[in-house]
Amino acid sequence: MYMAITTRTISSLDDLKTFIKEGKPALYHASKTSTVIPFDQIEQFYPDKELTLVNLSTLPAVMEMDEDRLMIKGPVTWKEARGFCHEHGRELPMWPTEELACVLSGIATSATGERSFNAGSLRAQVDEVTYLNHRAEEIVLSCQKALDSFEMYDKIQKGFREFKNAPFPYLSMEIDLMIGTEGQLGVITEAVLRTKPLENTEVLFIKVPKWEEDYSLHIKIMNKVQEFRNQFYCVELLDSNSLEFIEKEKRPDAEGDLIFLEYGVKLQDFVFEHFVTPLGLEDQVFVMEAAKFKEFRMEVPRGVQEYNSRNGVVKKGTDVQVRHMDFRKLLDLYRELAKSGIRYLLFGHFGDAHLHFNLLAKTDQVEDCTKLMNEFYDKITDMKCSPFAEHGIGLIKQNYVRPFYTKEHFDTFKKLKDLHDPKRQFFPGGFMEMTP
Numbered sequence: 001m002y003m004a005i006t007t008r009t010i011s012s013l014d015d016l017k018t019f020i021k022e023g024k025p026a027l028y029h030a031s032k033t034s035t036v037i038p039f040d041q042i043e044q045f046y047p048d049k050e051l052t053l054v055n056l057s058t059l060p061a062v063m064e065m066d067e068d069r070l071m072i073k074g075p076v077t078w079k080e081a082r083g084f085c086h087e088h089g090r091e092l093p094m095w096p097t098e099e100l101a102c103v104l105s106g107i108a109t110s111a112t113g114e115r116s117f118n119a120g121s122l123r124a125q126v127d128e129v130t131y132l133n134h135r136a137e138e139i140v141l142s143c144q145k146a147l148d149s150f151e152m153y154d155k156i157q158k159g160f161r162e163f164k165n166a167p168f169p170y171l172s173m174e175i176d177l178m179i180g181t182e183g184q185l186g187v188i189t190e191a192v193l194r195t196k197p198l199e200n201t202e203v204l205f206i207k208v209p210k211w212e213e214d215y216s217l218h219i220k221i222m223n224k225v226q227e228f229r230n231q232f233y234c235v236e237l238l239d240s241n242s243l244e245f246i247e248k249e250k251r252p253d254a255e256g257d258l259i260f261l262e263y264g265v266k267l268q269d270f271v272f273e274h275f276v277t278p279l280g281l282e283d284q285v286f287v288m289e290a291a292k293f294k295e296f297r298m299e300v301p302r303g304v305q306e307y308n309s310r311n312g313v314v315k316k317g318t319d320v321q322v323r324h325m326d327f328r329k330l331l332d333l334y335r336e337l338a339k340s341g342i343r344y345l346l347f348g349h350f351g352d353a354h355l356h357f358n359l360l361a362k363t364d365q366v367e368d369c370t371k372l373m374n375e376f377y378d379k380i381t382d383m384k385c386s387p388f389a390e391h392g393i394g395l396i397k398q399n400y401v402r403p404f405y406t407k408e409h410f411d412t413f414k415k416l417k418d419l420h421d422p423k424r425q426f427f428p429g430g431f432m433e434m435t436p
């Protein structure tokens with residue numbers, strides 16, 4: 001028997017403040033695209049606890065452009081934010097693949113995306129965040145001011161700063177209190193983001209062998225692209241298994257995997273002279289204009305989703321980022337997983353050594369799949385890596401992050417919760433309430 005989960009729809013800021021003052025344990029959500037919070041099975045995680053699911057997607061959404069900064073209030077999606085920027089001749093430095101997710105939730109989950117190769121994670125473009133604290137007071141946090149010393153942890157984040165996200169939130173500047181803390185310290189209501197001029201881009205595709213058979217060219221390209229972090233916006237991989245989800249007539253003529261990179265159109269000669277020719281790739285590349293690319297890129301998730309719902313597939317995926325020097329080790333672990341007999345695909349943020357390996361398990365394969373994933377995460381804890389560099393921890397990844405936490409992490413989380421959420425009303429059961 002589960003306790004009833006109640007739902008609440010919020011339609012104004014005053015409504016939200018009134019609800020917060022009630023102090024009820026609640027999980028706030030916007031578009032519900034999180035892959036680490038199973039909203040449709042949430043009661044399993046709260047068998048004996050009260051919980052209100054608070055829908056913020058009905059709050060008024062507002063956007064304003066203040067010179068080159070975008071001010072957002074309420075449930076603005078990435079798609080809407082980018083569209084608004086384009087009307088002003090501006091662009092966001094990065095956005096997640098799921099454009100129907102909301103920007104303010106993206107701050108809570110410390111979203112990253114394809115363009116993080118060039119732009120870093122969302123943290124790098126947030127100037128200000130406004131949130132409601134446990135007394136429903138509006139607090140403005142700045143990217144310029146450092147946190148109080150107790151709220152920072154310097155020693156334990158050392159060695160992890162090179163990853164887009166660590167297994168725990170980075171805590172240095174004030175805005176960090178809301179970035180990647182998954183709504184456990186308050187409810188974000190506004191943000192100010194930096195933008196950049198809108199630019200025409202194109203995408204260069206490189207045909208490479210299947211990674212399962214030979215990944216030597218993959219490694220060569222991975223090393224070389226590091227020299228071009230200022231020129232290439234993204235460097236991504238779609239392996240041959242991913243390409244199979246694209247309809248035949250739309251699929252490029254490639255036997256193996258595709259690595260693709262995006263850059264400003266005006267840089268084409270530079271890219272061929274300094275990247276394609278030195279690597280001897282002239283005969284295995286083709287260029288696609290950005291608009292066509294956007295359509296093409298969406299074909300894979302669309303195809304996978306269709307396949308999954310047709311076949312009752314339970315998708316289990318990885319989100320690991322490793323250091324470049326460990327990329328070979330990561331691919332070897334994925335090669336082991338590929339031998340399981342369960343259908344799989346490998347894709348993602350190749351230039352950042354951050355790939356998603358998805359196992360598409362049919363109902364009778366789910367148990368084996370869970371075992372394989374558990375074994376995989378056991379093996380990666382020996383590497384200095386980030387187990388969930390993009391999609392966060394939520395409810396379903398907590399056991400996998402535990403080995404990365406020390407006493408200092410648990411102590412800091414508790415102190416933060418005591419200070420910012422004394423009634424434990426913000427996302428009860430989140431990773432900050434984990435105990436050693």
Ligand SMILES: Cc1cc2nc3c(=O)[nH]c(=O)nc-3n(C[C@H](O)[C@H](O)[C@H](O)COP(=O)(O)OP(=O)(O)OC[C@H]3O[C@@H](n4cnc5c(N)ncnc54)[C@H](O)[C@@H]3O)c2cc1C
Nearest residue numbers: 029030031032033034096097101102105108111112183188
């Ligand atoms: C196909 C697909 C692709 C994806 N690609 C990416 C990707 O490239 N990069 C990436 O980072 N993620 C990606 N995700 C994951 C997901 O889109 C992100 O985690 C996103 O930030 C969630 O936004 P949402 O509006 O759906 O939030 P929800 O799912 O509604 O909520 C997610 C979390 O945010 C918290 N939260 C929401 N709103 C607030 C608020 N106002 N204040 C405080 N806390 C809040 C909630 O408590 C919860 O912990 C992808 C998901 C899918 C399904």
